[in-house]
Amino acid sequence: MGGLLTEPFLVSLLYGAVTAGMPLLLAGLGEQMSEKAGVLNIGLEGMMLVGAYTGFVAAYHSGSFWLGYLAGGLGGMLTALIVLLLCIRRGLNQIVIGIAITVGAEGLTSLLHYVQFSRSYPRLAAAPVLALPLLRDVPVLGRGLFSHNLLVYLAVALVFALSWMYRSTYLGLSLEAAGNQPAALDAAGVDVVHTRSLAVLCTGFLAGLGGAYLANVGAGIFVPFMTGGAGVIGIVLAMLARGRPLMVMVGAALFGASLAMTTALQVAGIDIPTDVVQMLPFAVVMAVLVVFGRHSMLPSALGTPYTRGER
Amino acid sequence: MSLRGPLRVFVPVVLALTVGGLILLVLGKDPIGYYSYVMERSLLRWGGAQETLTRMAPLLLIAAGLIVAFRSGIWNLGGDGQFLLAAVASAALAPALIGGVPRGVTLVLCMLAGSLVGLVWSLLPAVLKSRYGINEIITTLMMSFLGTSFANVLIKLVLRDPGTTVPQTRSLAVDDRLPRLFGTTIHSGLLLAMLAVVGVHLMMTRTAFGLRLQVLGANRAAAVHAGYRVERLTIAAFALSAALIGLAGAVEVLGVWGSVRADWNPALGLLVVPLVFLARFNGYAVIGFTLFFSALMVGGESAARRVGVPQHFVLVLVALLLLFLGLVEYLDQGRRKAAGT
Numbered sequence: 001m002g003g004l005l006t007e008p009f010l011v012s013l014l015y016g017a018v019t020a021g022m023p024l025l026l027a028g029l030g031e032q033m034s035e036k037a038g039v040l041n042i043g044l045e046g047m048m049l050v051g052a053y054t055g056f057v058a059a060y061h062s063g064s065f066w067l068g069y070l071a072g073g074l075g076g077m078l079t080a081l082i083v084l085l086l087c088i089r090r091g092l093n094q095i096v097i098g099i100a101i102t103v104g105a106e107g108l109t110s111l112l113h114y115v116q117f118s119r120s121y122p123r124l125a126a127a128p129v130l131a132l133p134l135l136r137d138v139p140v141l142g143r144g145l146f147s148h149n150l151l152v153y154l155a156v157a158l159v160f161a162l163s164w165m166y167r168s169t170y171l172g173l174s175l176e177a178a179g180n181q182p183a184a185l186d187a188a189g190v191d192v193v194h195t196r197s198l199a200v201l202c203t204g205f206l207a208g209l210g211g212a213y214l215a216n217v218g219a220g221i222f223v224p225f226m227t228g229g230a231g232v233i234g235i236v237l238a239m240l241a242r243g244r245p246l247m248v249m250v251g252a253a254l255f256g257a258s259l260a261m262t263t264a265l266q267v268a269g270i271d272i273p274t275d276v277v278q279m280l281p282f283a284v285v286m287a288v289l290v291v292f293g294r295h296s297m298l299p300s301a302l303g304t305p306y307t308r309g310e311r
Numbered sequence: 312m313s314l315r316g317p318l319r320v321f322v323p324v325v326l327a328l329t330v331g332g333l334i335l336l337v338l339g340k341d342p343i344g345y346y347s348y349v350m351e352r353s354l355l356r357w358g359g360a361q362e363t364l365t366r367m368a369p370l371l372l373i374a375a376g377l378i379v380a381f382r383s384g385i386w387n388l389g390g391d392g393q394f395l396l397a398a399v400a401s402a403a404l405a406p407a408l409i410g411g412v413p414r415g416v417t418l419v420l421c422m423l424a425g426s427l428v429g430l431v432w433s434l435l436p437a438v439l440k441s442r443y444g445i446n447e448i449i450t451t452l453m454m455s456f457l458g459t460s461f462a463n464v465l466i467k468l469v470l471r472d473p474g475t476t477v478p479q480t481r482s483l484a485v486d487d488r489l490p491r492l493f494g495t496t497i498h499s500g501l502l503l504a505m506l507a508v509v510g511v512h513l514m515m516t517r518t519a520f521g522l523r524l525q526v527l528g529a530n531r532a533a534a535v536h537a538g539y540r541v542e543r544l545t546i547a548a549f550a551l552s553a554a555l556i557g558l559a560g561a562v563e564v565l566g567v568w569g570s571v572r573a574d575w576n577p578a579l580g581l582l583v584v585p586l587v588f589l590a591r592f593n594g595y596a597v598i599g600f601t602l603f604f605s606a607l608m609v610g611g612e613s614a615a616r617r618v619g620v621p622q623h624f625v626l627v628l629v630a631l632l633l634l635f636l637g638l639v640e641y642l643d644q645g646r647r648k649a650a651g652t
Contacts, residue, residue: 040448042448082634086634086637086638086641090638090641091641092637092638092640092641093588093637095386095448096585096588096633096637097633097634097637099581099584099585099588099633100585100629100630100633100634100637101630102581103581103582103585103626103629103630103633104626104627104629104630104631104634105630106623106626107623107624107625107626107627107628107629107630108334108626108627108630110621110623110626111334111338111620111621111623111624111627112338114621115338115339224623229456232452232456233456235448235449235452236449236452236453239446239448239449240449273463273464273467273468275460275461275463275464275467276460276464276468278456278460279457279460279461279464282453282454282456282457282460283457285453286435286450286453286454286457289439289445289450290435290439
């Protein structure tokens with residue numbers, strides 16, 4: 001057990017936690033926005049998967065990571081369009097359509113991948129890394145936290161930008177109202193459907209971006225079904241964070257660390273099944289819920305379509 | 312005028328198959344060839360038909376469990392964890408019991424154990440929901456992840472059969488598994504599953520208990536107002552739902568596999584959700600949809616090898632089916648509103 005506090009172990013753990021936590025963070029932030037606006041996006045997993053696929057294909061053909069991110073975001077957004085058209089505009093059940101999106105995305109992306117690549121899994125070159133000046137020289141932290149793809153720093157900045165937006169902008173308050181008292185928002189002259197549509201499209205973009213990061217940077221390849229529950233964890237994070245972007249980041253870091261722990265333990269020469277470590281964050285969260293047992297603070301109009309004049 | 316029952320199901324199915332066929336066409340495959348191959352392989356050939364029917368057993372039991380939950384307004388999305396842990400429990404128990412007690416007793420005990428394990432795994436979300444109103448979507452999903460990992464931990468660290476290289480539980484001999492039906496390869500779990508799904512349907516629609524659950528599902532406040540013990544009802548619905556899903560796991564192990572390998576997760580829990588929706592929570596209708604889906608799975612897997620269409624195309628069809636079902640329902644509602652009925 002002497003290998004636990006060595007530099008390679010800690011670097012590997014921190015670096016892995018950031019890499020594994022990024023897709024969760026982006027998806028969680030996206031889901032949070034939808035939930036604030038009153039839309040429960042069960043299809044988050046599907047949006048990530050589509051983003052992972054389109055992002056990978058774009059990066060594979062263009063060789064550009066930025067085009068990959070853009071394509072991933074747009075792919076997720078396109079998927080979110082289904083929610084917009086069917087659930088927000090037509091008021092269909094958000095859970096049914098969400099499951100349809102996830103199942104359909106799983107099927108469609110593996111089908112498209114098979115048609116293009118058959119059974120081969122081409123690999124992208126390693127993603128460009130931006131080591132932050134000065135900070136990169138800090139032992140352990142420098143290589144663990146401050147030597148990542150530029151998107152990582154942008155995502156952290158986004159956390160703070162969103163916090164500010166929810167707290168002190170008109171748009172942020174409109175989003176919140178669309179989830180809590182849509183009728184009041186409507187009475188105040190703001191279009192509920194537009195507000196929710198905007199939120200859902202942003203969710204799709206962020207989830208797709210997370211998927212693209214997962215495929216292009218995290219794995220370097222696209223594999224069918226590769227999100228493997230990341231979208232579901234994103235939903236869990238958003239629900240637990242109670243509307244605070246910073247808490248999504250804390251959660252993503254926790255889950256990311258536990259995902260990275262197995263690799264890090266192997267670096268340290270300890271071989272235990274992945275599953276033991278992967279149970280931990282879920283067990284912790286359940287324990288917290290049991291001990292504190294507070295009412296979950298979800299927007300009151302979550303999951304219900306808004307029709308003007310209907311009670 | 313509104314669309315009548317059979318038409319409301321028929322239209323989405325036809326639309327989904329058509330759009331699915333168009334997708335195949337775009338990808339340069341022959342849709343007619345694919346569909347006819349799938350149908351021939353999974354329904355018209357006796358071997359394939361037996362496989363299709365065998366596959367239905369766990370799907371039907373899970374569907375029964377989901378119908379109880381959904382009709383009671385409870386989103387039990389943790390089926391995968393409940394299913395897997397129950398499968399592991401019965402796989403661990405069966406080889407240990409079989410030497411000591413008769414086969415029938417072993418099988419019944421294992422099925423009970425599976426149901427019990429599924430039930431126990433749903434207790435926490437049930438209590439959190441009834442006591443504190445904590446959203447069960449999030450808790451059941453978390454328990455599902457927890458359960459899938461825990462099942463693997465159990466197999467790899469505790470229950471591992473020392474005689475195999477791949478971690479798996481000790482195997483139940485083929486002769487000791489669930490009895491086959493009338494000289495076919497279909498195991499008797501299918502009968503049990505049929506009984507369960509019909510029983511659940513009758514319970515929900517014909518008994519006082521079922522009525523209370525339906526009231527709870529339709530309007531929680533009304534259930535409180537009517538003086539029902541809402542906390543107890545919630546927990547009961549959860550328990551019954553998870554026990555049925557647990558039974559599905561036990562039946563799949565006792566009838567088909569005989570053991571559980573590490574990292575095995577058929578992920579049926581979420582796949583059955585669309586079927587239950589398509590059937591509008593109706594127990595009889597769900598049998599038809601399960602047959603349809605099961606045939607697609609069996610035929611689709613074989614088509615992956617023979618026609619070159621990956622089996623996951625089936626998922627696209629299910630998704631299209633859900634989307635069109637939603638649309639048809641929406642249009643139907645609009646028409647009814649316009650007609651003022």
